Amino acid sequence: MVNTGGRPARLNLDRILDEAREIVAADGVEKLSMRRLAARLDSTPTALYHYVRDKDELLAELIASADLHIDAAALPEGGTERLVALCERMHRLFVAHRWAIPVLATGVAVNARGAWLTNEILTALTERGLTPSEAFLAHETLWYFTAGHALLAHRHRRHDAAAPPHYTSAPQARGLAMIEELAPVSGDLARDYSFTTGLRHLLDGTLPRERGA
């Protein structure tokens, strides 16, 4: 338990964050605890409190120092396809760092690469004809949908064995015409649905134009 040669005994924020990142990558955030982290660093849980105020601050530091490598060169040059590609990048980052989403929602600072992505999306929106203010509002909607999808789109039950059909013909669906109609095909339809499906809804609208508009 006591440090004897080899690894340096003294802590610093970088060592703490590196080790924390390793735990999250290998076992998920749910396995990141002050106690486990300290043990991995041959230290004590309480020693960590000299470097971060609490666990929330540790998570915020983890996000601020995250390596968000975005390959800007691979993006389409302009138009709607660039916007779609940027949103897909954002979605992929969120899926990879799902645990960070609720922390981001509290308003913690992102790093330069995260800010760059936001700026690119805002720019792409204005290039498609929105004013800066409209682009801001559109980005809010994109954020909620993208984060929501990244966070919630894995119907993995812990028990109950095989995944049930999306809409069941269970007793509570009796007499509900649309659900009864969709029940047999909802599984296939759900498989067709992707983040990009929803993204297109968001950009182009889900409803047909009102006649005369």
Add this chain to the structure above:
Amino acid sequence: MVNTGGRPARLNLDRILDEAREIVAADGVEKLSMRRLAARLDSTPTALYHYVRDKDELLAELIASADLHIDAAALPEGGTERLVALCERMHRLFVAHRWAIPVLATGVAVNARGAWLTNEILTALTERGLTPSEAFLAHETLWYFTAGHALLAHRHRRHDAAAPPHYTSAPQARGLAMIEELAPVSGDLARDYSFTTGLRHLLDGTLPRERGA
């Protein structure tokens, strides 16, 4: 600690769920623990495991037995306004039962009233011109946005005192034109943004029509 008259000693699922609901309503889900729940029932944590397999099942039962009173009479009769009103109802339910959202995402069964609301939204979508399959896909998008917004739209930091402006002019924003331009007004714009703003984006599209389309 031991039961002496007054309340009945024997447990049953209804008593357990009622007490659990009271804890969640009064103190939030984070305060709902098997131990606290058992103590409130003058019982032991382990006794609860005769009625539910684990805590996840307790939460699923809580959702299945939730009282989702939806005032159908107060809804507009038809058209887009009915659809908007239904989605706003769904949003309000999600905000009131925020803790249930991640559980719902795993695919647990909702009760008859929840199924009714889904059916009404699907019906409203078809009445606006979508095929049943298109309505299903549109409902998926609505669900992710609505759940995402309900879950993530409260920028409440635990520390750092006053809420910071939405887009800061922090070092990481240097040279990012749109963020720098929006920084001074982002606070006001964020205040203007509501669930309904995003909902309209979703239904009507955020982008202007391509010319010639």
Add this chain to the structure above:
DNA sequence: ACCTGAACACCGTTCAAGT
């Protein structure tokens, strides 16, 4: 300044034992 050890106030879950 940096770190330890003990302590406080908690968790979910299993399992053998009692009635």
Add this chain to the structure above:
DNA sequence: ACCTGAACACCGTTCAAGT
């Protein structure tokens, strides 16, 4: 069948004490 008590394997955080 229904319930208890002890136990296992954990949590985040505070605080007095050591160097």
